[in-house]
Amino acid sequence: MREADFEVLLRLVERLSDEQRGALGRALASASGEPEAVRLLEEAFAAAPRCPHCAATKLQRWGQASGLRRYRCKGCHKSFNALTGTSLARLRKKACWLRYGEALATGMSLAKAAAHCGVHLTTSFRWRHRFLRAPAATREALGGVVEADETFFRRSHKGSRRWRRGDAPPGRRPHRRGQRAGKRGLSAEQVPALIARDRAGHTADAVLPDLGAAAIGAALGPVVAGDAVLCSDGAKAYATFAAERGIRHEPINVAAGVRVRDGAFHIQNVNAYHGRLKGWMGRFNGVATRYLPTYLGWRRTLERAPEPSVAKTWLLAAARPLPTSNAN
DSSP, X not given: OOHHHHHHHHHHHTTOOHHHHHHHHHHHHHHHHHHHHHHHHHHHHHHSOOOTTTOOOOEEEEEEETTEEEXXXXXXXXXXXXXXXXXXXXXXXXXXXXXXXXHHHHTOOHHHHHHHHTOOHHHHHHHHHHHTHHHHHOOOOBOSEEEEEEEEEEOOOTTOOHHHXXXXXXXXXXXXXXXXXXXXXXXXXXXXXXXXEETTOOEEEEEOSOSSHHHHHHHHTTTBOTTOEEEEOSOHHXXXXXXXXXXXXXXXXXXXXXXXXXXXXXXXXXXXXHHHHHHHHGGGSSOOGGGHHHHHHHHHHHHHOSSTTSHHHHHHHHTSOOSSSOOO
């Protein structure tokens, strides 16, 4: 564009209404979104290049496709790009990815996120679970004083087609979304979610099949350090886990009104996290039980990300390699 034409364009911008300026801003963001998203992804991969198939680091350039550079591994001779083996592999509309990161940062509903990015509702649903797959699979190691306690969520079949097909459980009518359970604690109405946090703010979570020692051990075993001190309530499952692993256990008799022992041992940090988690989850009016681990990972990332409100934080988190190369 000629400089004179550009000056005329700038003068016309001053006459735009607030609504028109917003539309212009969205158009400019969409026009530059794909190069910016691609640039961030390419830079992140270039900082630690690695073959997603065999983890080799000796790579060579192998052309370009779909707006991304391709590489060829000198070891296994397979070609790939920066998104191979990640949850973003084969997704389209890269120009909208940073805007969807903004939607994740603010916790928008699916419909609002779809309108924010200019995509279909089903695309918004698919993107939410693709973007959150890697953060949900990330596990942080817990050390020092580790607090562990469970909280409960209403069992939900939200989105299930069982009632439409007619094979719902006998006598089970659909529940109102976000409806409270009939009683507190573990029951057929609720599913337990274990939250463990150390004093440095590292968090681990897991949806449990029950509150037995085997389930507690399977959730805490991979993340709790051998020299950690485990603080929990008086449930025997935690004592059993600690004894099997040789970990020091400091139970808190919460039922008797004890909150802190010896000035250091308590589970108030993890209980405060429960409150923040439940308050944040309320905006979704009930989460389907099968997707609950994804939402736990979403909240965990919000708590730990250095810049959770920055769109690129969510883009780069989604672009982390998955445990397996199958990103479909």
